[in-house]
Structures are given as structure tokens and as C-alpha cells.
Amino acid sequence: MTGAMGARGVVFLGSPAFPDAARTALADDRLRANLRRATTTIRDKRLAATGELDDWEELRAAGEAIKRHTLRHLPYYLERLEESVTAAGGTVHWAADAAEANRIVTELIRATGATEILKIKSMATQEIGLNEALADAGVTACETDLAELIVQLGEDRPSHILVPAIHRNRGEIRDLFAAEMGHWGRPAPEGLTDEPAALAEAARLHLREKFLRAEVAVSGANFACADTGTVAVVESEGNGRMCLTLPETLITVMGIEKVLPAFTDLEVFLQLLPRSSTGERMNPYTSLWTGTTPGDGPSAFHLVLLDNGRTDTLADEVGRQALHCIRCSACLNVCPVYERTGGHAYGSVYPGPIGAVLTPQLVGVEHASSLPFASTLCGACYDACPVRINIPEVLTHLRAKAVEAKAGHRRLPTLEALAMKGATAVLVSPARLGLAQRAASLGGRLLSRRGRIGRLPGPFRGWSDTRDTPAPPAESFRAWWRANRAGGQR
């Protein structure tokens, strides 16, 4: 599967639209079982890790306030970051869009003469389609995160921010390793079993050979401190440390919203991120570096600051808060829609609730108009978000924009614009949504044929006139949510 570039250069599989993709995913029982297990496990761990801190709400409030303040003065902090990184021996580049970022990275790699580079999992480089651009330029980009390696060997797409290969089970991974590793480097050992430890060992051996001779690595960044120029990468496996330490040249591609005012602000985010993300008190490895250090690590450090739709997002006073996101994936794990459809249905590198609010803003809402509807507005994402992004508020706001854009441009049949308006009217009111869904759940099962329904009763009728809608599960999302929330939530 290859990605199509959206209008502004965000890799985005614009088609099929969310409802169609969701229908396909819902039919896949194993994906659903894997996802349910993943989201439940991580959700429980997160609740334990955040529940341990009696000032969790104060930390969230600080995280939100720091992010909001930084965005409101973004030009100032970006200029400070540039000064600090430069003073510490790094070089800062600016990229307005994906094409420019890809060109900058490609030229930097060409200048080193390397034809193979290593990568650390990074959403920004997925967003701009860097690997594909490098392949066109004759450079092989090897993913070093285990899940990304699985995805890359399978010529696949990530389905979850945190565990991108969650849609694959161990037997498939074994087969992939056995069949594909040899094409990229050291083959998998003979007689490889499907034990996770054996698979991890195969990845260790395969990648170690690459780490030892790496000349160039490309990373993303979790945070960058404007006052000191310090850049942070948070990880678990150690592939990040390898890539940040061993090559001569390090290229970091970072969205401009990742800047923090001060090094000391890490005291908030290094508590919020690991506990929200993997539900650990601290992730195994966090690397912080400031420019270059003689005799230790890369001798050349390049920081590419990426806009690619972010300044447009900034211009929307309601939508702006989506740029607070620290990519912890907590909102995915609590989302009843995500749990049932998986990440691929969102057609974007940013899945789940954050994808539903970020992707339409990055690519332009007219190009991703179904995504803001990929939610029940239950609010669980807002409660979980460590930087307090009010996702339901942004969703509702974007829904209105999507409907306007459709009506204004007449790109699609008026019928669909009308259907969306109908859906908006229902979905903006949680109480009405609950009623409508219970009605749909009862009616839908009566009407469904082989798990597919042609026409929904009540308020959903308009929607199902233009979209073949999946049969609602026996319990509606909200009924399911209420039942499950009673069990584990605060």
C-alpha cells in the first residue's frame, strides 16, 4: 500500500472515507480482538500509573498551560530554539511543507554519501512520507523500532501510535521475519519460533549489524527546549539511543509545535508522557542532547523545523489546541470508536481521536471531511489527555466547518452534505446521541443482512442513504462505555 499525498503534503489515504474503512475493519475479528486486548491492557496500566500521583490534575493543568503559552508565542520560542541549537553546534533548517522537508533531508544525506540510513520511529517523518521520498532518491531508510520494522517488512501501515503493529499476531511476525529480513540485511535465524523473546532477539541481531556501521540516522523529537537547545527522544527499546549516539550525522525532523520554553519544563512532561503513554513511571530510555559534543555522538546535528499545515492549524482559535498533543496515545486507548475500528480506518498517520482533530486541520477540512465524525463525543479522550486537549470541542467545531466546506464547494452531492448536517445535529448532543444509538442498535440488528445494513432508522437514515453503514454492535458505544467505565475509571 502506498500513501497519497494530501493537498498540503500530509501522507493521507484520503479514500476510502472513514465509514467505509471502518466497515472493513469491523469485519476483521482478529484485528478487533487484538485491539481490544491492547487498548484494555494499556488503559488499565495508565490508570494505575496516573492514579499513583495525587497531583495528576495539577500536572495536566501545568502541561496544558505550558503548551498553550508556547503556541501563543510560537515565533518567539522558535527563534530562541534556533539560536540555542546553533550556539550548541547544531544547524537549523526550516521546511514549509512535506516536499521541502524531504528535499532538505535528502540533500543532507546525499552530502554524506550514505545510501542506507537508520530511522527512529517518528510520526513527523511518516506524515511527510520521508521513507518514500528517500527511496525515490536511491536511499534506503531502515526502521529500527521493532513495531516499525514489522510494519516496514510487511509493506504495511502503522495502526496505533504506540504499538503500530498491533494488527499483526506473533505467527505472522515470525513468517515476515523469516521471509523478509534477508532482503534488508542479516536474515532471521534458522528455525525461528513465534515466541516474542525469540522474535525480539532476531530483531536485535538483524539491527545490531546496521547500528554498528551506521553513518546517518533520522529521528523525530518529543520535545525541544528553547532556552538551552536541548532535544528529547523518549523510547523503550534502545534503538533510539543507538541512532542518536553511533552515527556521524544525526538529522531530526520536528514539528514546530514541539518546542517548550525551558529545559525545566521537562519536569512536567517527563511525568505526563510515560505515565499516559505506556503506563510506566518512566519509559526505559530518554535521551536528551544539546547540539553536538566533541568525542561523544554525532559530529553533525541538523534540526529540521516542519510547518506542513501547523501554522494554518494555529490560526484556528478553537482548533489550535490540537497542537498541544504530545503523542501519548491515551486518547486512542479510551476511544470506543478506535477500539472497534483500529487505526487504519482513519486513513492517516494520526489515528484515533487525535487523528480526527489533527488530520483535517493539517490537510484542510475539505479533504478529510468524514474524520471529524469518527467519534461519539463521549468525552473519554478529553479526560485521558495529559495536556487537556478538549477533543470533543474541536470535533464539534470541525464538523461545522466540514459541512460548510462541502456545501460551499459543492464537491460532493448535496445529499451527503445534508446527511452530515443531520449527523451533526444528533452528535453534538450527547443525550440525543445516546437515544439515537439505542434506537439504531435495536433497529439496525433487525434490518441487517450479513452484518451490513442498507438503511438506518431514525436520525441516522440520512447518513445511511449515502453510506453503507456497518451493523451497530449489540450494545451501542455509549451503553458499552457506561458499562466499562463503571469498572475501571476514576
Place this chain on the structure above:
Amino acid sequence: MSTRDTILGRARAALGDVPPAERPEEAPIPRGYRRSHADVPLVELFAERVADYRATVTVAPEHQAARTVGRLLADRGLTRAVVPDGFPDAWLPGGTFTRLGDAPPRTPAELDGIGAVLSTCAVAIAVTGTIVLDAGPGQGRRALTLLPDYHLCVVRAEQIAGDVPEAIALLDPTRPLTFVSGPSATSDIELDRVEGVHGPRTLDVIILTSTEEA
């Protein structure tokens, strides 16, 4: 116009709603969160939290450092290790142990082959069970504590900070910093946790208490 100016210009235009009187660096950030969540003695808490990550923890009085290091290495069947400059000689075991240096700098392949490293640390964090390396004395450049498959880290009790904010305040951001919380791990295959992927697969931690405390 350069791309830099384009992006900064777009960002300024996007922020027309921010009143000019609102200044950067003067934000009223609510910092009502705790400096530390530690509620028991730090040595005890740090030891418990490191052990949670399935690293081993040994608490020993400082005068028994060499004996403790020697015993841990012997338990693993190791007779040699990379020892960065500045690691106290008094903490090294005698007998058959071979101390390997890093001058001139060893290649990644050599470090990979040696398989063991001893180090000190810059700071430790009790609540999160984290050791922080800053490439200072006794730690060496980052590759030394990354490539060998076994890492033995010696922490002096007074280096243990309560929690993340206290630790951040003690660190020098101009140095390369690595936070280590247990051995490397992945949960990428069906969420089964596997310890040890690319970093050292075994982490042993010794906490040295001053002789009076012990």
C-alpha cells in the same frame, strides 16, 4: 523571502488574537504540582522502584563496594568490563578482573564484543527508579554504556533525588543526558513484554550507603 521568514510570518499572522501586552517568558503557569512524590526514605524507594523494572538492586555500605561489584560480576560469569575514566579504583574488584579502558576510543564493534560495562551515574530518581547518565567521570561517552550487553551502575545514596522535578534541577543540559529506567524493553509483539532489545539486556544497580548509615 526565506522559508524561515515565511513560517514565522504565517505563525505571527495566525496569532492575531494574542494581545500585544501578553509577553513570552511571563506566563502564569500553574505549578501547583509536587516537587516530589517520595514518601519513604529515598534509598528504600529507589531500590523498590528499580526492582519493579526487573533490574537487580543491591544495597551495600561503601567500604564493601569492591566486594559487591566482584560478587555481581562473578554471578554473571564476567571477568572483564569496560571501566570509564573516573570510576573509583577503590570500587574495582581484585583477583582475575580485567579493567578495559577507552583510550584511544574503541570502535562500536569492539564495545559490542566486550559485553560488559561498569559505570557511576550523575543523578538517580527514587520515584521513577531511574538512573541518569551525563557522560561525566566514571560514565564516559554514551556508547560505552549502550553497546555492552551488561551494565552495572553504582549509585551513591546521596545522588538519589526524590522525583523528576528535583532531578531535572540538578542536571546540566549542555551535557548529553540519558535516563535509564530498567533494561530495554518492548511490548510490540502482542503486548507481551520482552526485556532486552537493543540496549543492555541486563542492568544491575548497586546503591552505596555511607558507612554510618549501613
